Structures are given as structure tokens and as C-alpha cells.
Amino acid sequence: MSTDPLAMPTASQRLLDSEGFFDFVSQEMRSGLQVKDRTHNFKKYPACFTGKEAVAFFMAKKYAQTEEDAIKLGNCIMEMGVFEHVTRDHELKNEGLFYRFSSQGASAEQEVPKLSWADAVLRPNNESKLAVGLQPQMPSWDNSGFTVGVKDLNVSPLDEHNVKLLDNVHPAQWAEPSPTKEKYNLVVIGAGSGGLVTAAGSAGVGARVAIIEEHLLGGDCLNVGCVPSKAVIRCARAVYEARNAAQFGVKVTGVEVDFGAVMERMRRIRAGISSHDSAARYQSLGVDVYIGHAKFTSKDSVVVNGKELKYAACVIASGATASVPPIKGLRDVPYLTNASFFNLTELPKRFGVIGTGVIGLELAQSMARFGSLVTVMGRSGKILEKEDRDAVEIIQKQLVEDGIIFKLKCQYKEVKQAADGTIEIHVVNDGNIEIVEVDQLLVATGRTPNVEGMGLEAAGVEYDKKRGIIVNDNLMTSTKGIFAVGDCSTEYKFTHVADFMARTVIRNALFFGSGKMSSLLIPWATFTEPEVAHVGLYDTDLYKKGIKFNTFVKKLSEVDRAITDGQEEGFVKIYVKEGTDKILGATIVAHNAGDMISEISVAMQAGFGLGSIAYVIHPYPTQAEAIRMCGDLYNKTRLTKFVKSMFRNLLAWRRK
The missing domain is CATH 3.30.390.30 (FAD/NAD-linked reductase, C-terminal dimerisation domain)
Structure with a gap:
């Protein structure tokens, strides 16, 4: 047998190596085999598949390499009571005999996935020390049943908290529904705040709804934004309060920061909250959940995982990703964005931030309070450019007191990584040539809407790579019946704005409403201290x-x-x-x-x-x-x- 833990052994080897493999393949059968009504000798047998189809399925999925192994595998699963011959007088054969799934348990569309990310055997060279050997005694098995690879999800380390998170918002194995000829009232693309509110609200009023997410349900807010950042900020405040307790007559000595514990607390909190945004919860609300990449094929259809979904209306809630400026050498060094910052487990001695907006300053202040030497770099000479100048003066004063070094008139020349791993940012700051050396570099220079690779052209939806999807005041795109909400379509890139855009679009898309974006009163906050x-x-x-x-x-x-x-x-x-x-x-x-x-x-x-x-x-x-x-x-x-x-x-x- 291959020593590669992710190699695919034959079915006979699987019979010896993995008891859990049968449960896994059973679920794959339920979602992968086509069942339909069949007739034999003028008698109708509802919802059946044939033995030939089952054998072909096992071999196509590479669960078996030979017909003999496929038949053995099928009969083992049959003995478990997963399926049966329609008259109970035949074992599985590679023939046109009729079989049906057992009525015991839930249907494929209702079944809660049994396979957890904890069951994955990660490769020995995995970068995360905590992830290696999570379950070292787990038998090896084919990872093709996983919705997507762990590395593709950019979630690390794979400890119990992140396993729980992933099991909720991107299950290792998801039995998605089979679309019917009947149109959906609404198909939602993207399961961040805007998408989830749209889907749940629409299903709640009786609409037939599907939601498609290729990454993590909950979007940035849950996974790499509001929730984890506020958990980290609260810990930084605790450090600050302890170190400054003397002003209240409280003497605290020897304040130490366990950064690993800070980030572990964040992962635990995030995992706990993730159940609200889980695939299983939205399925229970009556929403058809698809996990994969969505692409428009026409003005009233979208394809995901090879399945075409037809709709009467569609809402695009594809979100945005971190913008990376075109600085020479930057893409060649291991920089962080908000999408990877929360994977940190060790406190860097020197922490650099390119960007003087909300994300950069919130995290810069936290890292400074934890004990990093923090340098914030910008070009305009200002921080929080849109905010009231009197307010900014107070914020900047506090950030300086926290130990942050500001270089705010930078011309970026080049970014390099030295042999010892140090990242060097070569700048001309206020006329002076300088090299800023850091151990970790956060790039926080704004957000770019996710609009490419979705086939928007096929749907006739107009967009701009920088501005995002073009919508009118009623949040409708250039194509009637297709709407957009959230970061992909507005300059107000806040969770609460996406939420209320979604509430508006439900009325407009389903009930011929005329709700307007311009009628929304939008507050916001920057959570520095x-x-x-x-x-x-x-x-x-x-x-x-x-x-x-x-x-x-x-x-x-x-x-x-x-x-x-x-x-x-x-x-x-x-x-x-x-x-x-x-x-x-x-x-x-x-x-x-x-x-x-x-x-x-x-x-x-x-x-x-x-x-x-x-x-x-x-x-x-x-x-x-x-x-x-x-x-x-x-x-x-x-x-x-x-x-x-x-x-x-x-x-x-x-x-x-």
C-alpha cells in the first residue's frame, strides 16, 4: 500500500484498512446515483437504481479499480442495510437488477454529513505543527470525497476549534440537493452576511431558495473579519488595562502575554459562533445549500458542480478580497492579509502594516499592546482619511502612546525577504531613504470586489473591476431579475450594510418592492481604543x-x-x-x-x-x-x- 496518506488504495485494501470508509461511500452513493421510477413485467418500482449503475459509479469514483472489487464493496454496503434489492432476493450484481436505498435514516438531501475534517490525514510536511498527527491512528483513505482541500481553505492550525469551524461552514463532505426542472424563486451567490440574510429571509416567507458558496459560509465577517478581530482586540484591551491598572490603585506586576492562548481563544469563540452560519442550519431553514464555484450560463441560470440551477431571480453577494498594491517584490514575500492574519500562533517581534485604514490600525494597535514593535506605513500623510480630523487626532495620539511608529509619507520602492526570513520594505519616507525590517507584514490597503470568473458577461451583468457590480438604487443590476448586495456592489463595506441591503432586496426581488439603497441610514465604527x-x-x-x-x-x-x-x-x-x-x-x-x-x-x-x-x-x-x-x-x-x-x-x- 502507498505510503502517501492521501493515495487511493483499492477497494479490497479499503475493506481491511478503514471501517469509516463504508459510511463515507454510502453517503456518496445517496447523492451521486440517479434514482428514478422503473418498470419490469408491467410493475412499477419507484426510486430505484440498477446494479450496473452502482458498479459503474464505484469505478468512476475510483473507490474500486476492478469490477470484482466494485461488487465486493457494494455487497458490504448492502449488508449494512444501506440499500436492498426491490424484492430482497438478489445480492448486488453487475446487471440491470433494481435496488433502492433503505428507508432507514434521512434522505440524501436531509442527511447531516458524518465525515469531519478531523478525519483527514494531513500530509507529513504540513506547515501547521498543531495539525500534524491530529489523528495519527486514522487509517488512510481517498480524499476525493472532501469538498475542497484543507490548504485551499486557508484555515490553520487544524485544531479542534478550526475543525469545528470547518465542519460548520465548509463541511468536509456535503450531500447537496439535486436540482429539479422547477425554477428556484431565488438563487443567491455567496454566503457572507448579505447572502445568508437574503437566503434565510426569502426561505422564511415561503420562497424556494438556493445558496452557493465556494469557500466558507459566514463570509469575511465570521471567518476573517468582525468576529475574530474583535476577539483579538478584547484581549489586547485586557493587556492594556493590566499594564495601566496603577492609575486605579491596583498594582499588577509581571504582565505576560500568551499570544498562542489569545489566538486559541479567538478560534474557540469563532467556532462557537459559526453554528449560526452553518450549512446544516441553513439546510434546516429550507435553503438548498451548494458548496462550489458558481458561474452564470444565461440570464436565468447558473451552474455549480456541473448542475444547472434555473431561477426567477438571483442575488449576487460574492463579497470582496484584500487588495494588494503593485509594489515591486511584494508578491514574492510571505505577506499577510486579513484572510491569513488569524492563522498566526506566534507573536512576531516586529510587525509591519502597509495601510492606514480601519483594518490595519485595529490590528496594529492590538499587536503593539501584545508586545510587537509595530510600524505602520502609508502614503497620504494621514490615517483614517475619511474620519473627522478632531477624532483622528485623538486616535493617533493613543496609537503612538501604544508604541506604534508611523511612516506616513512613503514611496514604496521594493519589498524583499532576507535569508533569515526578515521582510525588508524599502521606502522613501518624507524624502528620507529607509528600510523597515519586520518579521511579519500585514497588507491592509482596501478591498477589491469579487466579480471576475463568475460568467457575469453571460448574464449581461455590468461590472467594474474596482467599483464592483453596477446596481441602481433598487439594487438591481443591468439585467432585470438579477440583484447584488454587500461588498461586491457598494463602497460601504460593512456587515451591517450588507444585512440591510439584503432586507431591501428580498422585497424587491420577490414581491415587486421598490426599496432603495439611498433610504438606508448607515452608521459605522472603527474599533481602535x-x-x-x-x-x-x-x-x-x-x-x-x-x-x-x-x-x-x-x-x-x-x-x-x-x-x-x-x-x-x-x-x-x-x-x-x-x-x-x-x-x-x-x-x-x-x-x-x-x-x-x-x-x-x-x-x-x-x-x-x-x-x-x-x-x-x-x-x-x-x-x-x-x-x-x-x-x-x-x-x-x-x-x-x-x-x-x-x-x-x-x-x-x-x-x-
């Missing part, structure tokens, strides 16, 4: 639009709870239309700004003015009182000289 959150328009937007406005600011240094928390760096800033209390936009800098911004979002969505917020009782003491205080500031402006004069005269009269 302190956080910065925003909703509505910035002052720069208002100036460009020629809208006259007033600004009301309350500093946290004037808010009791912020003072007692030792979190005085920050503010609430609210813009209102001049002469009214209509809120046009707001920015908050605070340690929980992402939570606080929702109060202003609710007010804007409901049409409540800033003056009304002043009359909302807030618990004391909370940092959210700063929002109410802005309302008080507005109401004071209504006390004009004339009104004050009237009040003085009235009160003087009442004293008589």
Missing part, C-alpha cells in the same frame, strides 16, 4: 453640499462617568441644520462609541431632533449623557435675547 463612530454627513460633506449647519460638541472630560472611568479623551459632536434641530450627522470618540452612536442613529431614523434628545432621561452616570448634553446645548440657543427679556419681565411681574 478609543473607538470612533459616525452616522450621517461629515462637516466636509455639508460644506460641499452648501448646507448651512450648526455644530454642538460635548467633551468627555466634562462628563462625570468618563472622568471616573479614566476615559476623558473623546467627545460627542453633532451637526444640525441651521435654524432647526434636525440632525444631519454625528461623530463620537469614546471607548464604547460603537454602542453610543446607535442612539443618534435611532433619532435620525425616527426624525427626532436634537432638542428632543435633551428631554430623554439618561441613567446617571453614563458616558451616553454626553449625547443628552448636546441636546441641552442646542436648547440653550433657543433662549434668545428677546426670549430672555420676556422671561425676566414675566418673573418680575410674578414677584409682585
